[in-house]
Amino acid sequence: REERCAKIEEAIKALDFKGNYIKHERYGNGHINDTFLIQFNQDDRNVKYILQRMNHEIFKDPDQLMKNICGITEFLKKKITKSHGDVNRETMNVIDTKKGEPFYKDSIGSYWRAYQFIEDAISYDQVDKPEDFYQSAVAFGRFQHLLSDYKAESLYETIPNFHNTPTRYQTFKEAVKKDICGRAKNVTPEIEFICNREDDMKICMDLLNKEQLPLRVTHNDTKLNNIMIDNKTGKGICVIDLDTVMPGLSIFDFGDSIRFGANTAAEDETDLSKVSLNLQLFELYAKGYLEGCNGSLTKKETEMLPMGAKTMALECGMRFLTDYLLGDTYFRIHRENHNLDRCRTQLKLVEDMEYKWDEMNSVIKKYM
């Protein structure tokens, strides 16, 4: 990892930063990119930038990825300017290279891109205060709203079939059948639980295929730490981490936030009695998301929000189990059976959502 960042100074020279270079240091807690804070001095002012070595292992095509990001950030800038917002803080701003390219490929094959630094704001790693979770919902909702008239089909699918749950199910079934590690016998109840829900898994994608749900610009990593929260006002001001912006379903962005943030326990909790859907947090997020969306979701999308949440928990549980069966090759594990533990929390969450299904739907009706 350090090796791949060896040419950082070459990258700093290639990018069109203003002023005199002062220093750079590693920054933040992101897991995907190598992120650095770069400081410059311009007219006796300290100017900061974020520089990232893009994760070329996960994102095979940096060119397409940056086209997605530049497309939507330019679009956002126009809208924010029109509504007299602050383009420096309410959207990401890509810094081009001195040659006018949106990223730089260095002499050892690493890819670099830079953004203006968003001042006086923080991204939080955990949901400590429900208010922050709510603020992230409003911000992701607003992101959806502002991009609701962007041509989603013009975006590249940087990770094909990312949330194609039926395709993920086929991959899961193959992993069970091949059982290359001989682990399937340990997880009969989990396999059965998933197979019993094969029909559920198709519901959202079927609605998309029948055009009953619209194709949207989606973020696909709607975690709290991808929102910048203003230090003074506590408001969610900007959606960051746009690598996974793709065409998709709004209800999956919503659902993934719920799966991640409205669980009463950690994602890898082994005491399943602690795992459940926190209905208060579900309501808070739904309220914030719908406020942010400001009427841009269709009636069907709004109705299907609970199904988006259930599908995401189910899909995620299935992916953890698939990785367990394949010998833990995708998700990094820190202990034995880690992926199995993670799978179990997601399946428990699905079970709890089924138990609370009527309540989840009543919550959504309240805000329709």
Ligand code: ADP
């Ligand atoms: P990853 O995909 O690795 O999570 P992110 O793009 O989310 O990478 O960046 C990692 C961290 O860097 C963020 O959580 C945030 O704290 C910080 N960060 C990223 N972009 C900016 C920015 N434009 N301004 C300020 N901080 C940023």
Ligand code: MG
């Ligand atoms: Mg991030």
Ligand code: MG
């Ligand atoms: Mg990311």
